Amino acid sequence: MEPQLLMGNEACVEGAIVAGITFYAGYPITPSNEIGEIMSRRLPRLGRTFIQMEDEIASMAAVIGASIAGAKAMTATSGPGFSLMQENIGFAAMAEVPCVVVNVMRGGPSTGLPTLPSQGDVQQARWGTHGDHPIIVLTPSSVREAFDLTIKAVNFSEQYRTPVIMLMDEVIGHLREKVVLPQPESIDIINRARPTCPPEWYRPFEDNKSGVPLMAAFGDGYRYHITGLTHDEMGFPTTKPCEVDAAINRLFKKIRQGFDEIMLCETFLTDDATCVIVAYGSVARTAKSVVLQLRTAGKKAGLLKLQTLWPFPRRAIEGLPQSVKELYVPEMNMGQIYREVLRVNQGRRTVRKISKVDGELITPQEMVQVVA
Amino acid sequence: MAYRNINVYQYLRHEKKFPLIWCAGCGNGIVLGSIIRALHTLGLPKDQVVMVSGIGCSGRTSTYVDVNTLHTTHGRALAFATGVKLARPELTVLVVMGDGDALAIGGNHFIHAARRNIDMTAFVYNNNIYGMTGGQMSPTTPQGKIATTAPFGNIEQSFDVMRLAEAAGATFAARGTVFDTDRLDELVELAIRKNGFSVLEILSPCPTIYGRHNKLGSAVDMLRHLDEDTVSLDEAENIADAIKSGKIPTGVFVDIDRPEFCESYAALVKKAQGK
Numbered sequence: 344m345e346p347q348l349l350m351g352n353e354a355c356v357e358g359a360i361v362a363g364i365t366f367y368a369g370y371p372i373t374p375s376n377e378i379g380e381i382m383s384r385r386l387p388r389l390g391r392t393f394i395q396m397e398d399e400i401a402s403m404a405a406v407i408g409a410s411i412a413g414a415k416a417m418t419a420t421s422g423p424g425f426s427l428m429q430e431n432i433g434f435a436a437m438a439e440v441p442c443v444v445v446n447v448m449r450g451g452p453s454t455g456l457p458t459l460p461s462q463g464d465v466q467q468a469r470w471g472t473h474g475d476h477p478i479i480v481l482t483p484s485s486v487r488e489a490f491d492l493t494i495k496a497v498n499f500s501e502q503y504r505t506p507v508i509m510l511m512d513e514v515i516g517h518l519r520e521k522v523v524l525p526q527p528e529s530i531d532i533i534n535r536a537r538p539t540c541p542p543e544w545y546r547p548f549e550d551n552k553s554g555v556p557l558m559a560a561f562g563d564g565y566r567y568h569i570t571g572l573t574h575d576e577m578g579f580p581t582t583k584p585c586e587v588d589a590a591i592n593r594l595f596k597k598i599r600q601g602f603d604e605i606m607l608c609e610t611f612l613t614d615d616a617t618c619v620i621v622a623y624g625s626v627a628r629t630a631k632s633v634v635l636q637l638r639t640a641g642k643k644a645g646l647l648k649l650q651t652l653w654p655f656p657r658r659a660i661e662g663l664p665q666s667v668k669e670l671y672v673p674e675m676n677m678g679q680i681y682r683e684v685l686r687v688n689q690g691r692r693t694v695r696k697i698s699k700v701d702g703e704l705i706t707p708q709e710m711v712q713v714v715a
Numbered sequence: 716m717a718y719r720n721i722n723v724y725q726y727l728r729h730e731k732k733f734p735l736i737w738c739a740g741c742g743n744g745i746v747l748g749s750i751i752r753a754l755h756t757l758g759l760p761k762d763q764v765v766m767v768s769g770i771g772c773s774g775r776t777s778t779y780v781d782v783n784t785l786h787t788t789h790g791r792a793l794a795f796a797t798g799v800k801l802a803r804p805e806l807t808v809l810v811v812m813g814d815g816d817a818l819a820i821g822g823n824h825f826i827h828a829a830r831r832n833i834d835m836t837a838f839v840y841n842n843n844i845y846g847m848t849g850g851q852m853s854p855t856t857p858q859g860k861i862a863t864t865a866p867f868g869n870i871e872q873s874f875d876v877m878r879l880a881e882a883a884g885a886t887f888a889a890r891g892t893v894f895d896t897d898r899l900d901e902l903v904e905l906a907i908r909k910n911g912f913s914v915l916e917i918l919s920p921c922p923t924i925y926g927r928h929n930k931l932g933s934a935v936d937m938l939r940h941l942d943e944d945t946v947s948l949d950e951a952e953n954i955a956d957a958i959k960s961g962k963i964p965t966g967v968f969v970d971i972d973r974p975e976f977c978e979s980y981a982a983l984v985k986k987a988q989g990k
Contacts, residue, residue, distance in 0.1 A: 366802055387987035392801050392980070397827035401794035404787065404824075408767070408798025411785060412806070416798070434788050561783040562803050564762050568728075568778060570786035579731060579778060 344524045351489040351515040352377035352419075354522065355445055356385060358493030359417055361527050363534070364443070365391045366414035368405035370398050370424060373457045374513045375447035378419035399424035403431035407440045411569060413560030415497060415534075419445035422455060422464060425471070432506050433472030434571045436594065439504035439548070439556065441535055443496045446508060447516040450702050459702035460513035462624055465679040468508045469653045475591060477598040479605055480508045480653040484627040486520040492607075492650060498533040499605060503597055504555050510652065512675065514625035514704065538565060548590070549576045554597030598654060607650035608659040612638065616645030618669040618714060621660070621684055623649040626673050626705055633710045642715060652680065657687045671714050673697035673705050726751040726761065728781045736775050740934025742893035742919025746840055747776055749896060750809065753903040754782075759807050766809045767796040769816035772847045772921075773840040776811045790821030793828040796835050804977040807907065808835040815845045815853040818874050822854070829883035829912050833976040836906045836913045837885075839876055842921035850924040861928045876916040877968040886911030888969035892918040894941040895965070905967065911975050918945065918963070 349357070355378055359367075367386055369379040379395065386393040392414070396402040399420050406416040420428060425446045435442050450456025451463045464471075468480045479499050483489040489511060496507040538545050538557040547567040548556050559565035572580040573587050581587060598605070612634055613619055622630040627648040637644035647663065649656055660670075670692050672681040681696035688694050697713050699705045727733075737743045754764060764782040768774040770789035777784035783806075787795040792810050800808045817825050817839045828837065844862060845851040852862035852869050855876070859868045880888040887909040891899040899917065906913040920926060920937035931937050946957040948966030958964055 366798070368798065384987075387980075387984045390984055390988070394797070394801060394980075396794065396797070397823050400791060401797070401824055401827070404791040404794030405798035405801070407787075408785070408795040408800075409802035410798070411795075412765075412799045412802035414798075414802040416802075430788055431791065560803075561765050561785070561799060562763065562806050566761060566781060566783050568784045568786065570778075571788055572786065577731070 344526060346521050346523050348519055349486050349522050350377060350517060350519050351483070351486050351511055352447065352517065353381060354486045354490040355419070355493045355509070355511070356381045357524065358490040359443070359497065360385060360389065361530055362494040362497035363415045363532055364417050364497060366406065366409035366416035367392070367418065368394045368396050368402040368409070368416070369418045369420065370396055370402050372399070372421045372424045374449055374516050375419045375421045375445065378445060378447070399427035400430060403428040403444070406442045407431060407435050410440045410442050411561055413563070415441070415501065417443035417445065417497070419447065421447050421449050422451045423453070425464060425467065429471040433474060433476060435506040436472065436476040436478065437571050438569050439558070439594070440506070441500040441504055442506050443493070443500050444506060444508050445493070445511065447511045447513060449513050450700070456702045458513070460625065460675055460704065461700070461702070462510070462512050462626070462675040462679070463700070464510060465652055465676060468510055477505065477595050478508060478653055479503065479505060479598065479651070480510055481607065481650055482510045482623045482652055483515055483650065484624050484648060485515070486518055487522045488650065489515060490522065490524060494530060495607070498531070501535040502533045502555070503601055504535065504558060505598065510624070512624040518625070542566065546576045547578045548574060550589070550593050554593050554600055602654060605651055605654060606656040606659065608656050609648045609650065611646040611648065613645035613647060613663060613667070615643055616664065616667050617643045618671065619645045619647050619663055619667050620671045620673065620710070620714065621647045621649065621680070622673055623652060623680065626675060629705055629707055629710060630673060633707050633714065636707060636711060637715060640715065644714065649680070655683045655687070660684060660687050668692055670694045671697060673710055675699055675705065722755045723748055723751045726754060726781055727779055732779050735779065737772060738923040740920065740922040740937070741772070742842065742917070743772055743776065743840060745893040745896060746838065746899070746917050746919060747779065749899045749903045750838070751780065752900050753907055756904055757907060763805070764807045764809065765796070765799050766811060767792045767799065768811040769813065769821060771813040771816045771845065773811055773813040773816065790816055790819070791824060792816070793821060793824040793837060797828060797833055800833055800835055801977060801980070809907065810835055810837045812837065812839055814839060814841045814843065814855040818854040818876065818879070826879070826883035829880055829885040829914070831976045832884060832886055832912045832973050834910050834912070836909070836915065839914065839916045840919050841876065841916050842919045842925060844921050844925035846921045846924050850928055863928070876914065880914040881969045884912070884973070885914045885969060886971050886973050887913035889914070889967045890916045890918065890963070890965045892941045892945055892965060893920070894938050898947070898965070902967070909970070911973060
């Protein structure tokens with residue numbers, strides 16, 4: 344493919360289209376607007392569906408409805424809208440409806456800093472909706488990754504029947520970079536597994552080896568019930584402890600079984616490192632330059648870049664070489680991933696956070712001051 | 716009546732779904748009967764029908780019907796249904812909601828679905844109360860009536876669902892009661908048949924909670940009130956006088972034609988593709 348100059352938000356749309364998104368519902372909010380605007384141009388031309396809903400609650404609901412009717416569906420938003428979507432993200436987790444939610448993070452809480460970057464929604468992406476539920480959260484640190492991870496997000500949502508959140512910080516959403524996109528034919532696309540059995544044999548929420556039940560679309564001849572109530576294998580409400588326990592545990596099982604596949608990370612110069620910066624999103628770019636700077640100054644620094652934030656890539660931290668004595672976690676928040684690193688580290692290494700919440704990027708100098 | 720019952724039976728889910736959770740004397744089952752009879756009369760294949768419901772007593776309707784059923788979050792049924800319908804416009808979409816569900820928490824989705832004129836039928840079971848949560852006041856609790864959150868009488872004005880639906884742009888709006896089931900059957904058929912956003916408000920008694928708090932008598936008394944307190948737009952000789960006397964009009968309030976959203980979207984796709 345020819346090199347192109349693309350913005351992160353544009354690359355996200357391109358990725359979504361390649362991944363087979365056929366339905367987009369959204370509501371205007373900065374700094375995610377380009378995604379909805381470009382979708383409204385691109386999707387009708389492709390014979391696919393775009394709708395602007397009355398709010399983010401409705402957007403999330405429409406996305407779930409469309410997915411149940413067989414579409415590959417997504418939405419995009421930012422902090423305040425992401426808060427409104429939480430209710431129905433929980434529904435999608437409970438009813439196991441594949442869908443993708445892109446959150447281009449801006450400063451919070453509340454209306455906060457609409458046009459300035461932040462990574463303040465990391466824990467909200469994990470625990471924003473009520474109740475115990477698994478979730479998959481990905482985060483890109485370049486325009487190309489915005490493309491790649493959107494495809495991953497759609498694929499994971501289909502494969503595991505789960506909502507997948509893509510967190511972009513505002514910097515990545517609005518960053519323009521030269522990218523060479525891969526040929527669409529070279530990209531693996533995953534579609535949800537559908538039942539082929541006679542309708543009377545279909546058990547819509549039955550456990551199997553993968554833990555992911557087969558999903559029939561409404562209108563395909565498998566009449567069944569979907570509810571946000573805790574349900575049995577047939578989809579009907581239940582309060583029987585054994586059925587409730589099995590249902591909730593299966594939700595976790597299916598994601599746990601896919602952990603190795605879902606855990607996306609990259610290491611840079613960590614093999615002989617004595618200190619490693621654990622970073623994600625635009626901050627990982629700064630961290631990379633800091634690593635090179637420190638190496639020049641004689642300090643053996645390395646970078647662990649997280650592309651998957653949830654389930655937390657514990658094994659990537661544990662798998663760092665024995666030589667690593669110090670971990671640094673720079674974030675545009677008060678330490679939301681820092682605490683996770685601290686948790687999985689279990690006192691083995693020194694862990695320090697570098698937090699910044701003033702709406703500005705963390706500069707290399709600020710990082711060097713702490714790490715050096 | 717025997718003939719009708721046989722028809723109803725074919726549309727119900729028989730394993731593990733019964734008995735119904737609704738109280739004795741509740742009107743919800745009567746509405747369900749009307750919906751099923753309409754599906755049968757209209758000859759709609761069960762595979763092609765989607766029933767979307769919200770949360771509350773009415774929300775449980777979808778559990779019992781052998782079509783594609785989606786029991787959503789509180790107030791959001793119309794927004795879920797919008798996604799289903801747009802993804803597969805060939806499906807017949809029925810949306811079942813209560814008064815609190817459709818008009819309080821779901822009020823925004825209600826007016827926008829009407830404005831958009833997307834082809835689906837919104838059934839608003841109106842029992843003037845939040846029944847499942849124990850009897851709190853709803854947007855259709857009449858002024859002065861008692862609820863668990865209005866122990867001294869409700870001071871808020873209630874919604875007129877018909878005027879709200881009309882103002883928001885619904886192309887069909889009608890009100891029926893569970894007392895007059897023959898007429899209700901007709902109204903359900905008309906509402907489903909309409910190509911556009913249809914609202915059917917069904918006045919339905921809640922003897923267990925609303926009736927008890929307001930001393931409205933037994934379930935049978937409440938059904939009798941439904942007859943006595945309403946006046947049909949088709950039959951009343953002087954409708955204005957009847958309404959002035961405090962009676963609630965029933966019948967078809969709105970039946971107009973406007974471009975339907977899915978059809979407009981299909982036209983937009985052709986335009987975008989330069990066809």
